[in-house]
């Protein structure tokens with residue numbers, strides 16, 4: 001029998017309003033992800049995607065509503081939430097440019113985390129680059145390293161802000177299916193902020209479009225793939241009933 005626990009959400013935002021200096025940037029948001037689920041979080045610039053991720057990792061306090069991760073409310077300290085398995089890959093990639101690939105990976109390792117060998121299975125190219133300075137890597141290679149670093153502590157929930165920022169479409173096409181494989185094999189829940197709508201919907205299980213800090217459209221990725229024009233309309237806050 002399948003354990004019901006395995007299908008419980010590992011991250012739940014309920015009625016979440018969050019922002020800056022008491023001014024909401026995201027209002028009344030409901031979102032949940034389960035183990036192995038990838039949710040694509042979409043929307044135009046300024047829609048509130050990063051704000052949502054920051055709240056989900058504990059970096060921004062809720063003005064209203066709640067954030068529950070792994071069965072308990074989030075801690076106020078990001079580091080504690082990371083230790084519990086809620087990790088953010090920021091849009092600046094979070095890699096140390098002056099250090100080598102090996103040193104970057106060493107810093108990210110924790111006792112009892114994922115084996116380096118397993119991480120190299122997902123990103124074999126990195127194995128041969130361990131002596132190289134991170135600043136000399138291409139954007140795609142740096143992004144692989146950022147993901148590899150995030151995987152080492154064995155997160156249960158990975159929040160990824162624009163994995164494809166600055167990457168060529170070919171590099172994104174290479175990276176996103178790897179993320180799908182990792183989520184499946186590690187039973188890791190992923191919230192993926194992404195500007196490549198079709199590539200994100202192709203690997204996601206569920207999706208949500210934010211517009212002006214509110215949910216304009218949400219549903220299974222399959223549904224949103226079948227309503228592609230409506231996804232685009234949601235970017236402008238014009239969702240049709242279908």
Ligand SMILES: Nc1ncnc2c1ncn2[C@@H]1O[C@H](COP(=O)(O)OP(=O)(O)OP(=O)(O)O)[C@@H](O)[C@H]1O
Nearest residue numbers: 020021025026043044045046047048049050051052
């Ligand atoms: N530090 C901040 N102080 C005040 N307002 C902020 C701050 N960061 C973001 N905002 C505002 O909050 C709103 C949501 O911003 P957010 O960065 O979450 O959007 P986004 O969807 O991630 O956009 P993008 O795709 O451009 O990264 C915007 O109106 C933005 O100006």
